[in-house]
Amino acid sequence: MKKLILPMLAVIAGLAFSAFTLPQEKSNTANGYYWYVVQGDQAIPEQLISETPISREDAIDMSPCPSGSGDDCLRGFSLPITENESSSGDVTPVKKP
Amino acid sequence: MKQRSFPSLPLLAASFLILLFVYTACSKLLHASQFIQTMRLTPFAGRFASSLAWMVPGIELLISMLLFLPSTRRRGLFYAFLLMLSFTLYVGAMLLLLPNLPCSCGGVIKSMGWKTHLVFNAACTLLAWTGWRVSSNDRRTSNLLLQ
Numbered sequence: 001m002k003k004l005i006l007p008m009l010a011v012i013a014g015l016a017f018s019a020f021t022l023p024q025e026k027s028n029t030a031n032g033y034y035w036y037v038v039q040g041d042q043a044i045p046e047q048l049i050s051e052t053p054i055s056r057e058d059a060i061d062m063s064p065c066p067s068g069s070g071d072d073c074l075r076g077f078s079l080p081i082t083e084n085e086s087s088s089g090d091v092t093p094v095k096k097p
Numbered sequence: 098m099k100q101r102s103f104p105s106l107p108l109l110a111a112s113f114l115i116l117l118f119v120y121t122a123c124s125k126l127l128h129a130s131q132f133i134q135t136m137r138l139t140p141f142a143g144r145f146a147s148s149l150a151w152m153v154p155g156i157e158l159l160i161s162m163l164l165f166l167p168s169t170r171r172r173g174l175f176y177a178f179l180l181m182l183s184f185t186l187y188v189g190a191m192l193l194l195l196p197n198l199p200c201s202c203g204g205v206i207k208s209m210g211w212k213t214h215l216v217f218n219a220a221c222t223l224l225a226w227t228g229w230r231v232s233s234n235d236r237r238t239s240n241l242l243l244q
Binding site for chain 2: 003004006007008009010011013014015017018019051052
């Protein structure tokens with residue numbers, strides 16, 4: 001029985017931690033966007049920066065834009081895209097400096 | 098005088114790995130749609146994303162059950178070692194090939210960078226291997242004592 005106490009505590013802790021991290025991730029969804037790197041004139045689904053919605057500032061931190069002509073560098077969408085997207089997204093795009 | 102006994106290394110390793118697997122498996126299952134979406138982006142798993150999204154947490158929970166029971170703990174530690182080794186190789190490959198892609202991991206582990214994740218996985222792999230080796234040696238010693 002003694003040999004089961006520690007594993008039992010581990011199971012309970014694992015379940016508890018996974019339950020408590022849920023609300024925090026949900027709150028991110030309300031404030032953020034799915035950000036994609038723009039290639040040419042299109043946002044590319046494979047170039048998703050973070051699988052959870054994140055703020056504009058976090059997107060810039062995670063994928064710094066190379067200097068360029070002021071073209072779009074990152075575009076944010078409310079929902080994940082599955083195909084190349086030429087629209088400017090659901091929020092003001094991040095431009096190349 | 099009553100001697101105070103400390104938990105053995107295999108028991109500690111098994112308990113930590115149970116915590117890790119139960120936590121990450123439940124997080125993946127609770128966010129199944131996000132997990133599938135990220136898996137689709139990875140070149141190695143793209144086609145099998147949906148199947149893998151259920152299989153990976155399923156295997157983690159199965160190994161947790163093996164680790165939980167004293168009679169199957171040694172086998173559980175070996176399978177945990179194999180699983181962590183495969184995760185470590187996957188993270189290593191992602192770090193080399195596609196460092197910009199998000200991690201399809203469970204819970205707070207996905208907020209680690211790829212490099213931190215690689216070190217964490219390597220440490221867990223080493224822990225599982227050490228636990229398995231120690232429990233194998235303990236078993237051999239007790240068999241010799243019985244003979």
